[in-house]
Amino acid sequence: MKSLLDKVWSLFSSIKLAIVIFALVALTSIVGTVIEQQASYADNIRVLSSLVGQGIAPSAYKVLYALGFMNMYRSWWFLSLLSLFAANLLVCSIDRFPAIWRIMRTPVKPIAPDQMKRMPIKDEFVVQGGPDSILQQAVSAMKSIGFAAEREQGPDGAVQLYAQKNAWSRSGVYITHASILVIMLGAVLGVFFGFKGYVDLPEGFNTNIVYSTNMDMSDPSQVSRRASLLGALYAENGDLQKASQSLNESLPDYEKDLKSVGIIPLGFQVLCQQFEVQFYGQSDMPKAYRSRLSIIENGKPVVSKWIEVNHPLKYKGVMFYQSSFRLRHDLSNGVAVLDVRSPGGQAETMKMKIGQSFGIPGTNETVKLAEFNPALAFDDQGRPETYSQMMTNPAVRVDISGPGGARSSKWIVQRYPETWSLPDGSSIGLTDFWGVQSTGLQVRKDPGVGVVYLGCILLALGLYVAFFMSHKKIWVRLAPDKKGTLLTVAATCPKNRHAFEREIEKLVKRLKGGN
Amino acid sequence: MGSSLFFGLSTMAYILAMVVYITHIAFRKKAVGVTATGLTLFGFASQTLAILLRWREFYQLSGMGILRSIPLTNLYESIIFFVWCLMLGYLIMEFHYKNRSFGAFVTPVAALALLFISLSGMSTKIEPLVPALQSNWLLAHVTLSFISYSAFALSFSTGLMYLIMTTEGRREGAYIFWTVALGIFASVLIAMGLDYMTFHADMNSDAFLKDFLFKSTYESSSSAVQVISYLATAAFVFAVWRYGYVLKRVIGGFNLQASVLDEITYKSVAIGFPIFTLGGLIFGAIWANQAWGVYWSWDPKETWSLITWFIYAFYLHARFLRGWKGRKIAMVAVMGFVAVIFTYLGVNLLLSGLHSYGSR
Numbered sequence: 001m002k003s004l005l006d007k008v009w010s011l012f013s014s015i016k017l018a019i020v021i022f023a024l025v026a027l028t029s030i031v032g033t034v035i036e037q038q039a040s041y042a043d044n045i046r047v048l049s050s051l052v053g054q055g056i057a058p059s060a061y062k063v064l065y066a067l068g069f070m071n072m073y074r075s076w077w078f079l080s081l082l083s084l085f086a087a088n089l090l091v092c093s094i095d096r097f098p099a100i101w102r103i104m105r106t107p108v109k110p111i112a113p114d115q116m117k118r119m120p121i122k123d124e125f126v127v128q129g130g131p132d133s134i135l136q137q138a139v140s141a142m143k144s145i146g147f148a149a150e151r152e153q154g155p156d157g158a159v160q161l162y163a164q165k166n167a168w169s170r171s172g173v174y175i176t177h178a179s180i181l182v183i184m185l186g187a188v189l190g191v192f193f194g195f196k197g198y199v200d201l202p203e204g205f206n207t208n209i210v211y212s213t214n215m216d217m218s219d220p221s222q223v224s225r226r227a228s229l230l231g232a233l234y235a236e237n238g239d240l241q242k243a244s245q246s247l248n249e250s251l252p253d254y255e256k257d258l259k260s261v262g263i264i265p266l267g268f269q270v271l272c273q274q275f276e277v278q279f280y281g282q283s284d285m286p287k288a289y290r291s292r293l294s295i296i297e298n299g300k301p302v303v304s305k306w307i308e309v310n311h312p313l314k315y316k317g318v319m320f321y322q323s324s325f326r327l328r329h330d331l332s333n334g335v336a337v338l339d340v341r342s343p344g345g346q347a348e349t350m351k352m353k354i355g356q357s358f359g360i361p362g363t364n365e366t367v368k369l370a371e372f373n374p375a376l377a378f379d380d381q382g383r384p385e386t387y388s389q390m391m392t393n394p395a396v397r398v399d400i401s402g403p404g405g406a407r408s409s410k411w412i413v414q415r416y417p418e419t420w421s422l423p424d425g426s427s428i429g430l431t432d433f434w435g436v437q438s439t440g441l442q443v444r445k446d447p448g449v450g451v452v453y454l455g456c457i458l459l460a461l462g463l464y465v466a467f468f469m470s471h472k473k474i475w476v477r478l479a480p481d482k483k484g485t486l487l488t489v490a491a492t493c494p495k496n497r498h499a500f501e502r503e504i505e506k507l508v509k510r511l512k513g514g515n
Numbered sequence: 516m517g518s519s520l521f522f523g524l525s526t527m528a529y530i531l532a533m534v535v536y537i538t539h540i541a542f543r544k545k546a547v548g549v550t551a552t553g554l555t556l557f558g559f560a561s562q563t564l565a566i567l568l569r570w571r572e573f574y575q576l577s578g579m580g581i582l583r584s585i586p587l588t589n590l591y592e593s594i595i596f597f598v599w600c601l602m603l604g605y606l607i608m609e610f611h612y613k614n615r616s617f618g619a620f621v622t623p624v625a626a627l628a629l630l631f632i633s634l635s636g637m638s639t640k641i642e643p644l645v646p647a648l649q650s651n652w653l654l655a656h657v658t659l660s661f662i663s664y665s666a667f668a669l670s671f672s673t674g675l676m677y678l679i680m681t682t683e684g685r686r687e688g689a690y691i692f693w694t695v696a697l698g699i700f701a702s703v704l705i706a707m708g709l710d711y712m713t714f715h716a717d718m719n720s721d722a723f724l725k726d727f728l729f730k731s732t733y734e735s736s737s738s739a740v741q742v743i744s745y746l747a748t749a750a751f752v753f754a755v756w757r758y759g760y761v762l763k764r765v766i767g768g769f770n771l772q773a774s775v776l777d778e779i780t781y782k783s784v785a786i787g788f789p790i791f792t793l794g795g796l797i798f799g800a801i802w803a804n805q806a807w808g809v810y811w812s813w814d815p816k817e818t819w820s821l822i823t824w825f826i827y828a829f830y831l832h833a834r835f836l837r838g839w840k841g842r843k844i845a846m847v848a849v850m851g852f853v854a855v856i857f858t859y860l861g862v863n864l865l866l867s868g869l870h871s872y873g874s875r
Contacts, residue, residue, distance in 0.1 A: 015836050022829055026822045033815035033866060073813040187811070196809055213809075280643040288646050309646035310806050321808040444808035452810060456797045463789040 012091035021085045028081070032072045035064060040217050044070065070218040086184050093177045100170050108164040108473050110152045116475055116490035121501055123508050128484040131159050134511075138476055138487075141510040145503045147474055158479035165472045170494075172466030179458030186455055189448030196446075197264050202328055202438040206271035206296065208238060210443040215262030226261035229254075233263075240265060266318060266443075269296040273304070275325060275439045276432070277391070282415055284392040289325055291439040317445050324440030327374055327391050334372055334436040336396050339429035351434075354396075360426045364403040371397040372433060376413060384411070394433045395419075470496045474504070476511075487511055518572060521565035522595070526629040528558030529602070533622035540619050540769060548615045555622065559602050566599060573641050583649055587657045589642060591632060596658070598625045600665030608669070608779065616769035620672055631708075652802035659794020664855055666787030667827075670780045671852030674845040677776040679766050681842055685756065689842040694759045696849055698752030706732040706744065777841060780848050781834065788827045795820055815866045816858065823854040 011017055034051070036043050041061070048057040048064075068075030116122060127134060135151075138161055142149045147163035154160060197210035217223065229247075236242035244254035255265050273292040280287045290308035294301045295315045305313045313320040338350045342362030350358055357368040375388035376395035387393075395413040400422065402408075413419045414430040421427040470493040477488040489508060493500045532554035539547045566586060574584035586592045605621040675693060682690035709731045729735075732744035799820070804810040811817060830847045833839040839847075 015832060018832070019829065022825050026825050029818045029822055032813065033818045033862070037813065283643075285643055286646060287643065288649075310650050312805075312808065319808050321806070323807060442808045446808075449804065449810065453801070456800070460789075460793050460797060463792055467785055467789050 009091060009095075012088050013095035015092070018085075018088050018092065021081060021088055025078075025081055025085060028072065028078060031064075031069055032078075035069050035072070037073065038071050038213075038215070038217055044218070065218065074214065082184070086181060089177050089180060093174050097174055100174070103471075104167045104170050106167075108150075108162050110160040110162050111475055111490075113477060113479075113488060116477060116488050119475075119490035119492050120497065121489075121491040121493075121504050123489045123504070124487065125508070125512065126481050126483050126486050127512060131157070131478040131480055131485045134485055135159060135161075135478060138478060138511060141507055142474065142476065144510060145507050147472075149474075149476070154479075156479070158477055161474075161476040161478070163474050166469050167471050169465050169469035170471050172462050172464075172469065175458055175462030176466055177462075179455045179462050182455035182458055183452050184455075186448035186451030186453075189451055190446040191448075194446040194448065195259075195264050195444065197443040198323065199270075199441050199443055200326070200438050201270070201272040201291075201441060203272055203275050203435050206269045208240065208266050208269050209233070209258070210264050210266060210441075212259075212262035212264055213442075222261055226263065229258055229261055230263060233258075264443075268302075268316070270294070270320065270441075271296055271301075272439050274432075274434065275437045277325065277437075279392070279415075284388065284390075289322065291322055291441070293320060293441075317447065319444045319446075321442040321444070322439070323442040325390075326438050326440065327389060328436050328438050331372060331374070331436045335434045336369055336372070336430060337432040337434055339427075339431050341427045341429070343425035349431075360422075360428070363424060363426055365422075365424070365426070366401045367428065368399045368401075369396055370399045370409065372436075373397070373411075374433070374436065376411060391433070391437055394430065396430055396433070398428060468496070470494060470500065472500055474507075518565040518568035521561040521568065522629075525558040525562035525565060526626070526633070528554050528561065529598075529622055529629060530626045532558060532618070533626045536615065536618035536622050539615055551615060551618055552609065555602065555606065555618065559599075559606060562595070562599055562602070566595065569641070576641055577643060579644070579649060580651070582651050582654050583644075585654045585658070586641070587653065587661075588644055588648060593657070593661065594628050594632060596661050597665060597668075598628050600662050601625060601668060604665050604669050604783075612775065612779075614771065614775075616771055617673075619769075620676070624668075624672075627704075647806050650802055650806065652798055652805065656794055656798040656802055659790050659798065663787040663791035663795060664859065666783045666790065667852050667855045670783035670787065670848045671855075673776045673779040673783065674848035674852075676766055676771070677773055677780065677845045678842060678849070679759070679763050680771070680773050680776070682759075682763075685759075689846060690759065691756065692846050693849070694756040695752055696853070698755040699748070701755070702748040702751050706748075773841075777845070780845060784827055784830055784848060784851070788824075788831065791827070792824065796824060815862045819854065819858040819862050823851065823858050826851040826854050 034047070036047055044064075045057050045061055048060050052060055064070065068077060072078050139149050139151075142161060142163060147165055149161040149163045152160045152162070195210075196213045198213055199207055199210040201207060215222070215226070232243040232247050233240065236246060240254065241251055244251045247254060249257070258265060271294040273294055275289070275291045277289040278287045279285060288308055290306050292304065292306050293313055295303040295313075303313070303315055307313045307320060307322045309322050312322070332354070335351050335353055338352060339347060340350050340358070340360055341347045342360060344362050346361055348361060352358060352369050354369050354372050357366055359366050373384060373386055373393075373395050374391040375386050375393045377385055377387040377393070379385050384397075393413065393415055395411050397409060397411050399407065399409050402424075410422075411419060412428050412430045414433070417429065420429045472491065472493040474489070474491045477486075477490075479486045479488070489504065489511070491500065491504050532551050535547060535551040535554060539551050569586045569592075570581075570584060573586050574581055577584050587596055601621060602625055605618065609615060609618060675697065678689055678693040682693065684690065706729055710729060731740075733741060735741050735744065799817070800810040803812070803817075826847065830844060830851060833847065834844055
């Protein structure tokens with residue numbers, strides 16, 4: 001029994017297994033970057049068609065689907081590979097650590113003169129004065145490059161000074177290995193106790209569920225089950241309690257079912273009050289976009305905050321990130337927010353739907369909102385058209401009826417205030433067209449992030465120690481000589497030798513110059 | 516005085532330096548060598564000044580903080596920065612090893628990259644930042660990534676030179692490896708060069724990548740051109756394989772010791788790897804977490820960074836635990852940089868064209 005365990009242990013502590021796992025993770029990952037992950041059948045058929053031709057693509061898809069490549073980073077075999085990697089890393093480290101630990105704990109000892117000659121860094125020279133008289137200088141010279149020397153009196157009248165530094169730096173590799181395990185642990189925590197979701201929320205709408213980004217769209221049975229569970233929720237206007245009753249399920253069971261098909265109940269409502277985009281100058285390139293979100297719990301708003309890219313909202317461990325935005329297909333519920341000014345300068349804010357009319361204060365004019373265009377442009381013949389799928393250049397057309405039946409029509413464009421003024425000195429400014437844009441939110445809960453960050457700090461530390469610090473040892477032997485004292489300097493370090501050699505040069509200079 | 520003047524000066528200086536470095540190899544006159552170094556230093560100084568000026572221009576234009584205005588936001592700026600890091604690394608190496616021969620290898624890379632920019636008519640305009648890039652992590656992530664890429668580029672060229680110098684027979688695995696690698700590398704560069712020549716228009720870099728890359732060769736609309744391109748590449752690789760000894764003779768004339776090349780390869784990896792881990796992977800993860808709430812999402816760019824990281828981790832372990840030296844380890848260094856290039860360019864060029872998110 002023990003021998004089997006030994007065999008398994010020695011397999012896992014071998015660098016060969018590590019290489020095989022490295023290679024397998026790398027090669028399968030490459031496949032995973034070519035196949036689009038969690039994409040629909042049509043998407044990947046397109047990818048495969050351009051790679052292997054249309055004829056073979058469906059059968060290639062079947063084979064790859066059966067092997068789990070359509071969602072491979074979450075497939076059992078890829079996760080097993082990662083677990084093997086972790087086990088290998090752990091066993092390798094445990095296997096090699098005791099020997100390194102001993103080296104780290106072993107105090108440096110004096111060595112024989114012929115051993116000193118075999119050290120990678122060495123120097124030998126004679127200085128005036130007996131060993132006793134220059135001993136103190138040698139000690140302080142070593143101290144000047146950061147070594148606290150111990151001494152040993154030899155039987156032949158020679159004195160040996162010896163010291164070491166940064167013995168612990170040999171643990172750098174193990175700190176690095178441990179940090180990778182910590183990062184993986186953090187990732188596991190995130191997978192088990194967190195979620196990654198998204199939701200698309202139009203202005204004025206709220207939701208108590210979000211959709212998991214890990215939903216595998218390549219599995220047809222999942223897709224249909226999801227549709228039926230979601231259908232029940234829609235039918236009850238988002239009320240989880242009622243939806244569970246309609247399916248004859250308990251609420252916890254229903255919530256569990258929802259989660260299993262990638263629908264995550266939040267436990268509270270999130271409302272998008274407003275969404276807005278700022279552009280660079282009058283270009284269509286967004287400079288910033290942001291959403292005003294409110295958290296509603298038990299019918300009461302508890303938090304309101306503007307979020308934008310790189311500035312999320314956090315509530316009860318759930319983070320809301322500004323991710324994208326779009327224009328809704330249905331523009332009929334939009335409300336124009338107008339800044340109406342009379343010729344005398346009196347201002348009034350009005351909220352109007354398309355088709356509604358209002359009077360301008362201080363005049364006899366009536367204005368009707370005739371039309372909305374989210375991205376107004378004019379073609380060659382001067383006819384209005386919509387040039388973009390986004391609300392890049394919102395404009396409303398107003399029909400103005402003055403006294404005596406005078407009628408005119410004009411476009412009011414939000415971006416160009418010069419289009420706001422009317423001939424009689426009054427003006428209609430378009431400040432927003434509310435209710436037609438939708439904000440895309442990434443919603444995430446990840447209790448493992450702290451652990452992952454800790455792992456990252458450890459990783460940076462470990463790599464620094466492993467690559468830029470070195471276990472340094474020095475021996476200096478002072479032997480009586482006819483002309484004074486024969487000094488033998490020897491030193492060793494496993495890496496960054498050039499830097500250490502310069503330090504030793506400094507030491508030698510001090511030892512020579514001390515006289 | 517604008518940044519473009521100094522960019523122009525540095526491009527000219529690097530091209531001149533290239534000529535002088537090659538002359539230096541041929542004649543080995545000290546004065547020639549000093550001139551080459553002087554030109555490189557001048558080019559480097561004006562490039563540094565140009566980057567700083569562009570930084571200031573961008574800062575004034577964008578109205579964002581100074582750290583967020585680092586000019587590292589498009590292909591043009593990243594190539595400039597890559598060349599800057601490469602030249603910095605080279606200059607340090609020249610002073611450390613007191614050997615100028617390597618300059619004849621590095622300056623052409625710099626000159627080619629800079630010439631590419633001017634030939635392609637690639638957009639050199641200062642463009643405003645999309646919201647996701649408005650983060651202080653941009654500075655940390657992108658600069659450190661490029662410093663590590665440059666270190667890896669150095670290890671690639673010294674590793675390749677090592678292979679060229681030390682391989683003998685045409686049937687040797689390492690010989691076949693480097694000739695094929697170099698042949699494909701050069702073919703792809705030539706193909707890209709053809710694209711740049713053909714589509715010499717005012718387009719932004721994204722449109723170029725998506726619609727024009729390899730369209731005059733491998734991805735041409737005419738299948739005859741496609742076949743010819745592949746055949747030409749095969750013929751080119753064969754020629755490199757057949758006449759590789761010529762290169763060996765040239766590099767043999769550099770008076771470089773193979774062991775020094777092996778050491779430089781290792782040192783570049785030893786510097787590049789920790790910086791890549793910190794700047795590329797860790798800072799990238801932190802930034803992604805702030806912007807999108809996911810520190811790791813297995814998207815192709817991230818996955819390819821991880822593959823690159825694995826290859827260099829393998830390099831280090833093979834060297835330390837298995838004592839790999841020489842040809843075997845040099846091949847790993849070469850493969851590592853192939854992965855770097857794929858991470859930096861290939862993911863954007865090849866995979867985004869394949870996937871639906873690229874066309875969105």
